[in-house]
Amino acid sequence: MFDNKEFFKTAFKEQLVSRLGKSMEEATAGDIYKILGNLIRENIGREWAETNQAYKADREKQMYYFSMEFLIGRLLGNNLLNLGMYDTVREGLKELGWDLETIEEQEPDAGLGNGGLGRLAACFLDSLASLGYAGHGCGIRYKYGLFEQKIVDGHQVELPDPWLQKGYVWEERREDKRVPVSFWGRVEVSEKNGRTVFETVGDEKIWAVPYDVPVIGYGSPHVNTLRLWSAESAVDPAILRSGAQSGPANKGYYQFLDYNRSVESISEFLYPDDSGYEGKLLRLKQQYFLCSAGLRSVLRTFEKLGLPFSELPRKVAVHINDTHPTLVIPELMRILIDEKGFGWDEAWSLTIRTVSYTNHTLMSEALEKWPVNMVRELLPRVYMIIEEINKRFCGMLLERFPGRQDLVSRMAIIESGQVKMAHLAVVGSYSVNGVARLHTELLKNDVMKPFYGLFPERFNNKTNGIAHRRWLMHANPELSRLVCDGIGTGWIENPERLQELERFKNDSLFREEILRIKHGNKQRLSGEIRQKQGIAVDPESLFDVQVKRLHGYKRQLLNALHIMHLYHAIKDDPTAERLPRTFIFAAKAAPAYFLAKCIIKLIHAVMDTVNRDPQMEGRLKVVFLENYSVSLAEKIIPAANVSEQISTAGKEASGTGNMKFMMNGALTVGTLDGANVEMHERIGAENMFLFGLRSEEVMDYYKHGGYWAREIYERDPRVKRVLDDLIVPGPFCRHDREFEVIYQSLLDHNDEFFVLRDFADYADTHAAVERAYWDAQDWAAKSIVNIAHSGHFSSDCTVKRYASEIWKIHPVRNAFEIR
Template sequence: MNKSERFEAIETFKNAYIQKIEEVSGECFSEASLFNQYEALAEIIMEKNGSLWAKTSKQYDEIPHKRVYLFSIEFLIGRLLKAFINSLEIEDIVKTAISELGLDYETILNKEADPGLGNGGLGRLMACFLESSATLGLPFHGNGIHYQHGLFEQKIINGEQVEVADNWLRHGYPFEIRKPNESVIVKFYGDIHYDKIDGVLTFFYENYEPILAVPYDIPIKGYHNKTVNSLRLWSAEPVEDFDLPSFNQGQFMDAVRHKSEAEAITQILYPNDNKFDGKLLRLKQEYFFVSAGLQRIITRYKRYNNKCLDEFSNKICIHINDTHPALCGPEMMRILMDDEGLSWMDAWRITVNSLTFTNHTVLPEALEKWPVDMLKLLLPRIYMIIEEINRQFLDKLRIKYGLNESEIAALAIIQDEQINMANLAVVCSHSVNGVAALHSKILREETFRGYYQIFPERFNSVTNGVTPRRFLINSNTGLRDLIDASIGTEWQSDLFALEELMKYAEDASFMEKYDQIKLTNKIHLADYIKKHNPVTVNPNSIFDIQVKRIHEYKRQLLNALHILDLYNHLKENPQMEIVPHTFIFAGKAAPGYYFAKEIIRLINAIADLVNNDASIKDQIKVVFLANFNVTLGEIIYPAANISEQISTAGKEASGTGNMKFMMNGAITLGTMDGANIEIHEAVGDENIVTFGLSSDEVASFEKSGGYRSFEVFENNARIQKIMQQLIDGTFGNFSHFQSIYDSLLLYNDSYFVLKDFDSYANAQRHINDLYQCPDQWFRMSLSNVAYSGLFSSDRAILDYQKNIWKTL
């Protein structure tokens, strides 16, 4: 674009923007609020997306492709306005126009709420997959839940996590379109009876509770192309809003009861399922979006395929993201048999050939199970189908594979009056994959060993990936511009091209620019910390960061105990010098997860102790940032020096935070777990810092015993001291951490925190030494950026496309 064209584009945008502000506000431009400025900009961008969206849909209909529908309980998409502007290639025009109008571009962008549609890596992965699919021009769409309040907004009060409603829809959401004409009915409870009609066994569903599922569609724009795919989110509403007869009879609460009960289904993500009502609500959620999504997909398919379902599995793939959508199998069977009149054999063939399943965990507590009585009550027809799937599968194991009864029992979908959803998903799908090499190995050899022996052809592995557009190109603009100036822009569409950066590994001028960009990003994060936490941190210190869901296996506890140990060393050795360190944590604990909340409380107690002790001369600082979300992540990842990936080996499926940190030049400090293994292979032993037990060693201890945490305690004076500090009043008379103390000693340290402590502390000392060698540290950091191509979600999507979904 030449100067004249650019000037004209800026003036055109300014005029359109002024007009739009006045339309949305009913005020003259100078009187409009900041939120009106945001609304107007969002509407303009949504209009530009809208025409491309319609054209993409028309193109898919005219040139049939195999479509993939990703079913997931989470889609953590983050803010979209800036991403849309960048993907439309108009950022320069928009920023300049807004500046010339006397407004602040970044302030306007910050009025957008983070959509409360996910919690962590599971949801963020799906968002990355959707963005990559659109960028690659592939017809892949999302199907999930339109949560009114998301998970929760996390506040830290007196060092403790407090959950408040995440009212992200308070002011509406400009990037969604409600489509009531595509609503469907989802049925709960009721009675089933059957009869033979013309020799065919026919099922009838009566006295059920109908819930209206209303779709909201969000555009997913491809980067620098014209593809716009869809994320469809389902909202639960009553079939009839208001019971007028009850109201007129004075039964005011009854008049709105059904509305409240219906809307509760899509109020929040992950209702607390410690009690029966919470479990029931979560099961309702899972069936609700599965049923609604499949009904519309099958209806739409019939419209464009002459109502013939024979080719359904050749043209449609339903991808189950973890076990939450595992009811896709029996629900497809129900629709195909009860609504479409197919035989069991034909329905089963289509179902299995259409479904693929990604398992995200090996933790037993995360492999969902539902009580038979609950599922039978809530979903009577679905339970009948699951029971028959199980019966036929077990017969097949006896007759075709000759398994004995104990082997058969271990593979049953229904066990001990519970329905194992992972087993159901494996049986109903033609592909099952893990999300990293180690994770996939554990699935084959342990978690699903029996299934792998029967169906080896079903098992695949695809290492996760993250979108570089969100986590580098748009959030680390300084590094993006330096890379563009150094090696060109090809890397933005092919991340493997970043390997060309290694030719600058000995370039002093490049190193100076690179280090300055990192410092600028650290100053940005330091400013955020100062605004939101009562602590000032040194941007020249090592920013050592662990941000992820708070869970015992992720071992924030190991990190915290090491900080306490380091503090003790500084107190005991006042002349000891270390590179100043800022330890940064962020992440949410599930509302019902007491122990995880205690870890948050401990981190904040340590922060209070350390940050207020002038005697250690600010050599270490500790920060817990509340309410971690995508937007905060976009500030954190570019600023990190150290990426803490310290899960107990064999417990983390893959991780995706490790990839976001890596492509921003952070050095991974981690166990050989999940995708850390692939990161190690990509960057080489000299560009990563590893420690701790291997997954085989962990498995051996768990299987055969031999680990006694008390023995570690007895033989390590440093550990004795920090353990004593948990209960001796170090953090104040009323700040004991007896439950943490007991878990590590009385209950034998299930996640090997004490076993790995010395190895972790040694790794931290190694980092301290490395950071004092600027040239070496720069080469390590640059290597991580340069070899991050493998961890692009573009590569992951192409792997799925080629090996699992087979869309071409």
């Protein structure tokens, strides 16, 4: 029905009547979205079933990607694009009186993720299906997303994100595939038939109910699955009614309510506040819930193959995305030993040949640790297994390094009353990968150096990638069409062919088209900003964009301080010719991260001052777009001229926003951090703007000292002026010491992320950006070079490396080519 516009229109009108009892004249935009989503689901239902049947029939090895986040964004437009139906549906809807872009706006951004970790997982799922791999996602179906961000008087206010309030057209509840998950209780040990048996009694059982979301491959009959687990009560309320007393004396009733509330909380919020014990406990519950439910589902699928469990590593790959799903390792051991009857050595061999691990951070505070008492009480049998893994691992270390108790303590999984999840992940997996070459080298040579010395064969690099079809074809269709006109369509399925664009960098007509398309995208974003923020933005100005999670190491503060400096420079010399610039921010700060929220307040103070000052008109504008999301990113990124990737060198594991901006023709202002290093190697320093400390210099400061932020404050009048602006009433500070927390972080706490150390170089680099932007043709040439080399950073390329080098899976074609 989607191959023909007229068939589509007829089917659509029939569905509208049969499902909703409405005519086209009565339908709302929400109705149109719902019917269109249902039509797509029905259209791919057969392929979805056939994909799963083919995997089973051919006994294909399948990969399961366990992640606490899947930041999938909106699926309507992406699914239509991948199915090759976008233009047909757009034209058909237009003839029925509706604009497809308006209908896409009806879909909520799925509240299943927060930042780069979750977006990477979503990009991987898209590439896995498009390339024909048997690869699925395993996550949690959060009732509420991280939070909906509102800005009130410059302050971030967190509101619930009820993204499921109107239902979710793409999901399918699979009641028949629910599995039990247990918490608490105690372990009883006994002997049965000559073997030791461990049984958990007095535990609290809940149901994990899966909701499946189809993952549609581009131009492919493959439809893989994102399985999201919802926590539900395992107690039938009816049993409480027999003999129940009325009124408050009915303890059974109230105990049920407490139990039911605690169960629902497991899949209620993404990243509950863990600043207190209860929040930490809930996070641990979430992680075990995901791991236990996901593994039971994986093993049930494996058992349908009719193979012995010795074949598990040959048919199943379980990948853990960061440390959050690390409990997969002891949980798999528990199932193999307690339920399948394996001995320890056999179970351990199967486990470490099945599980692989991606590390996403070098920051010690982000390498998860859990209190021993919490793990022991909540997961008594799992803790016993972790304890045994640790005992055996430490014993092996002492045999290999006699007398090195210091080394054993550093590498132990359980140490100082904490369970170290990153250590467990490394010890219990066959592959440990970083997400950019620099990040991996820092892992091997610093953060996990002793583990690399012990298991060098396990460590490898897999630089992150992005779904180029979403971030170029869907987000920037005009640029996509220009690329196709220039080099054909081969890049869509082979993104590295984008390199062929480089031959147009000196083509004046092609450069003009690049500039025209960018200007059109800026006009659309300007309209969005005026509509949402009430701010008039000049699309002729340079759009300088920093959109990402708000964190100290990402250094939105450096950007804000530099804008304050530019403001002073204009005020000091108002007649000087200046390039009109618009600085655009979007970011959420974690609710408990006070410093980050203060930085948001500072950005709004700067925005208010700059935008109200008549002398800034035509020179300087600042915008903060609230409630950053995937769908908002799809509007911002194609419009950016400059991409701010200014993290402290050695702190950003990779970044993926840098790749999205690059693919859309923005030029990077950045440090040599994360994947910026590899971008620089491909396009050269002349096509980006580098500044700041190198990672080895940062590491040297951390290890040996020698950095004094106050010296820079005293020496550089620009720095002194903007820092004094934080605490002295003036253009940015409404009352005495308003931003003292930020001031103290930089001077009293010696500027942990070297904001002041890099300030002068950053300011000089921005002066170079201004000079370069005046030459529009040369800027366009640099933009073309960036686009041309962005295909290397497609998630298609990354997934191929994971598939061949880690998961050992291959594209599945034969079962489908018959059709």
